[in-house]
Amino acid sequence: MTDHIERPEYHISKNRLETLVDGIFAIAMTLLVLGISPPRPQDALAKSVLPGMIESLVPQVFLFIVAFLVLALFWLGHHRQFHFVHKIDPVLLWINILILISIVFVPFSTDVAGDYPDVMDAALLFHANMFIVGFLFFTQWRYICRHEHLCEPVLEKPVKRGGFYRSILAPAIAAVGGIICLVNPPLSLLVYIALPVGTYLLGHLPSP
Amino acid sequence: MTDHIERPEYHISKNRLETLVDGIFAIAMTLLVLGISPPRPQDALAKSVLPGMIESLVPQVFLFIVAFLVLALFWLGHHRQFHFVHKIDPVLLWINILILISIVFVPFSTDVAGDYPDVMDAALLFHANMFIVGFLFFTQWRYICRHEHLCEPVLEKPVKRGGFYRSILAPAIAAVGGIICLVNPPLSLLVYIALPVGTYLLGHLPSP
Amino acid sequence: MTDHIERPEYHISKNRLETLVDGIFAIAMTLLVLGISPPRPQDALAKSVLPGMIESLVPQVFLFIVAFLVLALFWLGHHRQFHFVHKIDPVLLWINILILISIVFVPFSTDVAGDYPDVMDAALLFHANMFIVGFLFFTQWRYICRHEHLCEPVLEKPVKRGGFYRSILAPAIAAVGGIICLVNPPLSLLVYIALPVGTYLLGHLPSP
Amino acid sequence: MTDHIERPEYHISKNRLETLVDGIFAIAMTLLVLGISPPRPQDALAKSVLPGMIESLVPQVFLFIVAFLVLALFWLGHHRQFHFVHKIDPVLLWINILILISIVFVPFSTDVAGDYPDVMDAALLFHANMFIVGFLFFTQWRYICRHEHLCEPVLEKPVKRGGFYRSILAPAIAAVGGIICLVNPPLSLLVYIALPVGTYLLGHLPSP
Numbered sequence: 001m002t003d004h005i006e007r008p009e010y011h012i013s014k015n016r017l018e019t020l021v022d023g024i025f026a027i028a029m030t031l032l033v034l035g036i037s038p039p040r041p042q043d044a045l046a047k048s049v050l051p052g053m054i055e056s057l058v059p060q061v062f063l064f065i066v067a068f069l070v071l072a073l074f075w076l077g078h079h080r081q082f083h084f085v086h087k088i089d090p091v092l093l094w095i096n097i098l099i100l101i102s103i104v105f106v107p108f109s110t111d112v113a114g115d116y117p118d119v120m121d122a123a124l125l126f127h128a129n130m131f132i133v134g135f136l137f138f139t140q141w142r143y144i145c146r147h148e149h150l151c152e153p154v155l156e157k158p159v160k161r162g163g164f165y166r167s168i169l170a171p172a173i174a175a176v177g178g179i180i181c182l183v184n185p186p187l188s189l190l191v192y193i194a195l196p197v198g199t200y201l202l203g204h205l206p207s208p
Numbered sequence: 209m210t211d212h213i214e215r216p217e218y219h220i221s222k223n224r225l226e227t228l229v230d231g232i233f234a235i236a237m238t239l240l241v242l243g244i245s246p247p248r249p250q251d252a253l254a255k256s257v258l259p260g261m262i263e264s265l266v267p268q269v270f271l272f273i274v275a276f277l278v279l280a281l282f283w284l285g286h287h288r289q290f291h292f293v294h295k296i297d298p299v300l301l302w303i304n305i306l307i308l309i310s311i312v313f314v315p316f317s318t319d320v321a322g323d324y325p326d327v328m329d330a331a332l333l334f335h336a337n338m339f340i341v342g343f344l345f346f347t348q349w350r351y352i353c354r355h356e357h358l359c360e361p362v363l364e365k366p367v368k369r370g371g372f373y374r375s376i377l378a379p380a381i382a383a384v385g386g387i388i389c390l391v392n393p394p395l396s397l398l399v400y401i402a403l404p405v406g407t408y409l410l411g412h413l414p415s416p
Numbered sequence: 417m418t419d420h421i422e423r424p425e426y427h428i429s430k431n432r433l434e435t436l437v438d439g440i441f442a443i444a445m446t447l448l449v450l451g452i453s454p455p456r457p458q459d460a461l462a463k464s465v466l467p468g469m470i471e472s473l474v475p476q477v478f479l480f481i482v483a484f485l486v487l488a489l490f491w492l493g494h495h496r497q498f499h500f501v502h503k504i505d506p507v508l509l510w511i512n513i514l515i516l517i518s519i520v521f522v523p524f525s526t527d528v529a530g531d532y533p534d535v536m537d538a539a540l541l542f543h544a545n546m547f548i549v550g551f552l553f554f555t556q557w558r559y560i561c562r563h564e565h566l567c568e569p570v571l572e573k574p575v576k577r578g579g580f581y582r583s584i585l586a587p588a589i590a591a592v593g594g595i596i597c598l599v600n601p602p603l604s605l606l607v608y609i610a611l612p613v614g615t616y617l618l619g620h621l622p623s624p
Numbered sequence: 625m626t627d628h629i630e631r632p633e634y635h636i637s638k639n640r641l642e643t644l645v646d647g648i649f650a651i652a653m654t655l656l657v658l659g660i661s662p663p664r665p666q667d668a669l670a671k672s673v674l675p676g677m678i679e680s681l682v683p684q685v686f687l688f689i690v691a692f693l694v695l696a697l698f699w700l701g702h703h704r705q706f707h708f709v710h711k712i713d714p715v716l717l718w719i720n721i722l723i724l725i726s727i728v729f730v731p732f733s734t735d736v737a738g739d740y741p742d743v744m745d746a747a748l749l750f751h752a753n754m755f756i757v758g759f760l761f762f763t764q765w766r767y768i769c770r771h772e773h774l775c776e777p778v779l780e781k782p783v784k785r786g787g788f789y790r791s792i793l794a795p796a797i798a799a800v801g802g803i804i805c806l807v808n809p810p811l812s813l814l815v816y817i818a819l820p821v822g823t824y825l826l827g828h829l830p831s832p
Contacts, residue, residue, distance in 0.1 A: 012700075012703065016642070016703060018224070019227070019643070020649065020650055020699065022227050022231060023231060023646060023647060024650045024653060024654055025228065026231030026235060027650060027651055028654055029308070029312060030312050031654060031658075032312065033239070033312050033313060034239075034242075038316060039320070040323065046327050046330075047326075047327050047328075050324060054330075068308075069305070069309075075228065076220075079220065079221075079224060100653070100692075101689060101692050101693075104653060105657060108657050108660050111662045115662065115664070116667075116670045116674055118671075119670050120671075121674055122674060122678075226432070230432065230436055231439060233436065234440045234443060235443055237516070238440055238443040238520050240520065241520050241521060241524050242447075242450075246451075246524060246528050246531070247528070248531065254535050255536075258532060258537055258538060262538075276516075276520065277513070277517075280513045280516070284509075287428065287429075287432060411506075434640070435643070438640065438643050438644055438647060441644065442643075443651055445728060446651040446728050448728065449655070449728050449731055450655075454659075454732060459740075462743050463742075463744075466745055466746060470736070470745055484724075485725075488721045488724070491644065492717075
């Protein structure tokens, strides 16, 4: 497969791939809002009913914010991992396409989990989705570390290790969330607060 | 945190952040139209009922235009503030992510307020959303002014002051809107007409 | 206002404006498809009912294609007019923002007109929307021609005249559509076939 | 028509066309998720009913993944074909606009086929859509091969032939899918698994 990359017609420009990735992240992050179902009471009842209906949206809005922040952190992770990528090979391309499928699925799983946060299957769907995204980013980092001819600047040892801890964080948190979910589904969704905190703490390790 | 920015792996390219910001603004501005609910009368009744139904959409269309213009002004504000930003540090990055969450929420709050402009809670939701966006832009400008090592060209005193007045305008108008809303919700939504007018008048002060 | 453009902080980059414009065009063109309501018969009836339901979507699909082509032609028109624009001044910026509002409205008016092509008000909404977009593009071209300091390369006389005919075509066709609509709404929607034909014929005149 | 391209005002920048194409691909790929209808049981019933409802979404999710992968492959095909394109002429522009219309239609046909995979007309709609996209890409490649003045680097014979086989693959698979569909609609949707496999095998031929 190595010789494919050498042939000019197989060259996949890093720039155009990043445009697609950034575009899909931007759209998925914006579509999250469609998961918050606008209340539609009858006009006559609106004044008395709407305040309560808006309050009952709190769990949906909370999960919207959580999902947005997690996507923003994944977008940042993509940014940091690709900082070192110089050439795209077919494997890296397909890891990215799998990442994009699971990112596009997030507005759906957020919608379901936001509507029924106390139903185990709904919350599990969300955790499973986050685990898959996280696992794919972890896989991507492993692949980048093992194929140094794709990289520039060269990856130094501490950078590799820092990126390893950083990219194992998200799938680990999602797995913990999945386990807690078996006992207490709504509580399990709070687990993602550990993601920005953990990423910040790992910021003192070398990166990305 | 300052030394983070020095390490190449922490470098967040201004260009890729602007792409995400522009993308999310473009999508949020376009999704606003989904808040105007297309009338769906039965085919047999359509000819007699539809004209009235289209007329009753006027408040929704009006708020769609208001929200679009306000978002366009915020996009412009981002453009102007980032004109001086040369390097992105983690704090600036997170201010931007918070700005994006509140921008993505706008199609939802516009939808609710457009459907029930005479219900206080619906109009308040819209004012609160606009206040938060405005306040975050104000915070961003303060942060930029106080961290001159991120800037290029250097910020001169009158430019700082001009940007200060300009970025305090939106949250001030949203706060006034919120107060009027306690008395007269539909009227309070007209307050945003002051935003383009005020921005124009402040155009005679140094900028951004 | 001229001295505003000279001040660096008022500089609006042509590049970032084009990104916003291209983004909003791309999203509006894609959202058009949401106007085609997917049939949702009950599973038990689907086999017998669905074929007829799909056939009855023909007018919606037809108008979807028309609206997509018209938007593509407007996008192209933007491209051609901006070929000559070198600097953006505040007036040009605001013409663009007005263009974008009316572009974003197109998925809504297409949805309504596609659902009720034989109701006069629905078809008129579509013609009015198209007329406004066309008129704004016409206005933009006039403004560009009269403010040559914004242009590079310099606009030669035949180029100006060619662009004039070209940009008067869309609003003229929409106006004719509006008049035919008073007599025969569904027929009036066919009028836009004249737009690609006319643009092609005008291609023999100097451009844009 | 050749002299049109020489005139500067007819110049359509490859870059801005690619931005529109990438944008529309990104949005269409993300809108696919809206085709998966989130289950909305009553709160009281949710715990007992939701698991079964989520399971019954499997065919929709499967087709969502298929459609996403096919769109990703088309996006890649566009990337590869445009690698050789240096200048855009009006015919190439219009082939691209037709490609975009049929890409934008994919979320709709995927939605219908995902909801009713065992109804022949629904699955046929999907195959027809895929066939049209594939046929347009095939046409585009033929056009590029026959208009070498638009190309750079020059197309060598084996590259032309490789691109020919590659671009005939998608419409051929869609045609086979359409034929199988007459006998067994749900089975026919599995045919697209041959697309990544076939593209991989053809990777040993010269490209794109």
